Amino acid sequence: MSGSAARAVAIGASAGAIQALLRILPALPEGFALPVLVVVHLPPGRRSELTTLFGAKCRVPVREAEDKDPVEPGTVTFAPPDYHMLVEVGGTLSLSRDEPVLFSRPSIDVLFESAADAYGAGLVGVVLTGANEDGAQGLRAVAQAGGVTIVQDPATAYARAMPQAALAACRRARVLPLDGIVGAILAAGGR
Amino acid sequence: MGTGGMDEEKIEDIEIALLLEALYRRYHYDFRNYAQASIKRRLRQARERQGVKTFSALQDKLLHDPAAAAAVLRFMTVQVSDFFRDPSYFRAIREKVVPHLRTYPSLKIWIAGCSAGEELHSFAILFREEGLEDRTLFYATDINQAALDTAARGIYPLDRIAAFTENYRLAGGKRSLSDYYTTGYGGAVFDKSLRERVVFSDHSLVTDAVFSEMQLISCRNVMIYFDKPLQDRAVGLFRDSLARGGFLGLGSKESLRFSEHADAFSEFVREEKIYQRRKG
Numbered sequence: 001m002s003g004s005a006a007r008a009v010a011i012g013a014s015a016g017a018i019q020a021l022l023r024i025l026p027a028l029p030e031g032f033a034l035p036v037l038v039v040v041h042l043p044p045g046r047r048s049e050l051t052t053l054f055g056a057k058c059r060v061p062v063r064e065a066e067d068k069d070p071v072e073p074g075t076v077t078f079a080p081p082d083y084h085m086l087v088e089v090g091g092t093l094s095l096s097r098d099e100p101v102l103f104s105r106p107s108i109d110v111l112f113e114s115a116a117d118a119y120g121a122g123l124v125g126v127v128l129t130g131a132n133e134d135g136a137q138g139l140r141a142v143a144q145a146g147g148v149t150i151v152q153d154p155a156t157a158y159a160r161a162m163p164q165a166a167l168a169a170c171r172r173a174r175v176l177p178l179d180g181i182v183g184a185i186l187a188a189g190g191r
Numbered sequence: 192m193g194t195g196g197m198d199e200e201k202i203e204d205i206e207i208a209l210l211l212e213a214l215y216r217r218y219h220y221d222f223r224n225y226a227q228a229s230i231k232r233r234l235r236q237a238r239e240r241q242g243v244k245t246f247s248a249l250q251d252k253l254l255h256d257p258a259a260a261a262a263v264l265r266f267m268t269v270q271v272s273d274f275f276r277d278p279s280y281f282r283a284i285r286e287k288v289v290p291h292l293r294t295y296p297s298l299k300i301w302i303a304g305c306s307a308g309e310e311l312h313s314f315a316i317l318f319r320e321e322g323l324e325d326r327t328l329f330y331a332t333d334i335n336q337a338a339l340d341t342a343a344r345g346i347y348p349l350d351r352i353a354a355f356t357e358n359y360r361l362a363g364g365k366r367s368l369s370d371y372y373t374t375g376y377g378g379a380v381f382d383k384s385l386r387e388r389v390v391f392s393d394h395s396l397v398t399d400a401v402f403s404e405m406q407l408i409s410c411r412n413v414m415i416y417f418d419k420p421l422q423d424r425a426v427g428l429f430r431d432s433l434a435r436g437g438f439l440g441l442g443s444k445e446s447l448r449f450s451e452h453a454d455a456f457s458e459f460v461r462e463e464k465i466y467q468r469r470k471g
Contacts, residue, residue, distance in 0.1 A: 066444045067415045068422070080444050086228035088418075094226040095415045095444050097270065098233070114228040117200065145200070 006148065006188035007122030008071065008087075009034050010115045012108030012138065014041040014130025016158025021128070022057065023178040024185065025076055030059045032074045033189040034124075037087065037115065039106045041130070044082035051078060067095045079106035086114035102134045112138025121146030124188045126181060127173075128152045130162025136169035149173035150184055206246035207231060213250050220264055220334070221397045224421035230267075237263045268335040270412070272309040273354060274347075274368070277443050278361035280411070281317060283463040285363050288438050289321050292406060298327040299405045301432065303396060304413030305331040308342025309355075312371075313362075314409065315385040320365045324388065330402060332394035339391050345381035352379050396425040402432045412442035419449060426452045433468040440465045 017040045055062040062076045071091050079085035083095040101107035125142035127135040143149045151173045154160040215221045238249050253260040302311045311331045318324045359368040372379040414422045441464040447453045456466040
């Protein structure tokens with residue numbers, strides 16, 4: 001890991017996201033030190049079941065972001081369907097209905113780029129399974145800001161395109177299976 | 192004094208602050224209190240479109256080239272919406288707010304940040320179906336004049352109509368959406384009678400004052416682009432523009448929880464973010 005103390009974890013996932021996140025998020029211990037911000041690609045126009053699903057399985061609080069919510073340590077925050085979620089430098093979340101990026105709203109790139117601005121070297125960015133290229137530019141921004149970059153090993157991913165694109169954009173990212181990603185996130189949080 | 196060491200990120204923040212100041216002083220568009228993360232994203236896109244490398248260069252161009260500035264300002268203020276977006280919101284307006292509105296002999300409704308008029312037309316249709324149209328005056332405001340012009344024409348691309356129709360149905364529409372438009376000019380032309388009782392106006396929630404005494408203000412997904420102090424200003428404007436007992440509708444992921452004016456409102460339909468101005 002880098003020398004800077006981690007201040008936040010940002011995770012992006014698309015096709016196969018639920019299964020992958022079910023391996024990661026329930027492993028977070030109560031009182032985990034870092035905020036965990038998550039973008040999952042979901043169809044617009046209906047309410048998300050993510051908070052219900054993960055709320056029942058996680059030991060940390062799970063919520064869907066509302067505009068200007070403070071970033072909370074030890075809390076999993078999902079981007080709501082049909083909104084981009086961005087981190088403000090002052091430690092709050094902003095939402096936007098700007099155009100989809102790579103057909104995606106919420107977009108992983110939008111979260112990662114804003115979080116890289118806000119946290120710099122203190123950000124851990126994680127790109128998981130997915131069938132498009134969202135997250136690649138964002139992960140590059142995380143690396144450029146000095147943050148920690150992690151990509152799910154494409155060989156272990158339900159859909160390889162997204163981790164492969166992230167690796168192509170960010171060659172020095174750590175490549176890990178899901179168990180390794182859990183370990184890296186826990187280590188970043190001092191566990 | 193060290194001159195090295197400051198990273199590019201910090202320099203960029205200085206440039207953005209100066210650029211926003213320049214836009215305000217030169218063109219009176221005030222983005223200085225917009226939420227930084229999304230304004231930064233839009234400015235990066237504008238920088239790319241204008242073919243310049245830095246925000247300082249963009250500032251230079253925008254100060255001296257009004258045509259380029261007009262294009263960038265349009266881009267920075269454009270929003271795309273749908274008819275009956277978030278159908279459950281309109282269903283709540285129809286089922287829970289309209290019964291209160293019926294008790295007024297005349298109604299003023301403000302669609303604040305109406306962009307290209309999708310929400311305005313949705314309200315006009317809903318009010319016609321509920322028999323409130325004849326007693327209602329709509330105010331539709333935005334800072335983007337091109338969007339206001341589109342709203343006043345009421346023509347929308349045909350490829351968006353299927354989604355609009357589905358929303359209309361889910362929102363509890365009583366007829367067929369096609370009753371309200373004809374096709375032509377390469378689009379769906381919504382009946383101009385829907386806009387007969389509408390006043391379109393260039394109004395800024397950032398710099399302009401109280402509008403008129405309203406029974407309902409709908410301002411959805413507009414204030415998400417503001418920082419907290421600016422949100423407080425806008426909500427204060429809404430408070431002062433609403434009649435006692437009047438309604439304020441926000442976007443589904445907005446709330447008054449963090450507002451310094453929260454006490455002036457009560458939750459009316461909590462899950463749809465519809466608030467009521469307190470009577471006391």
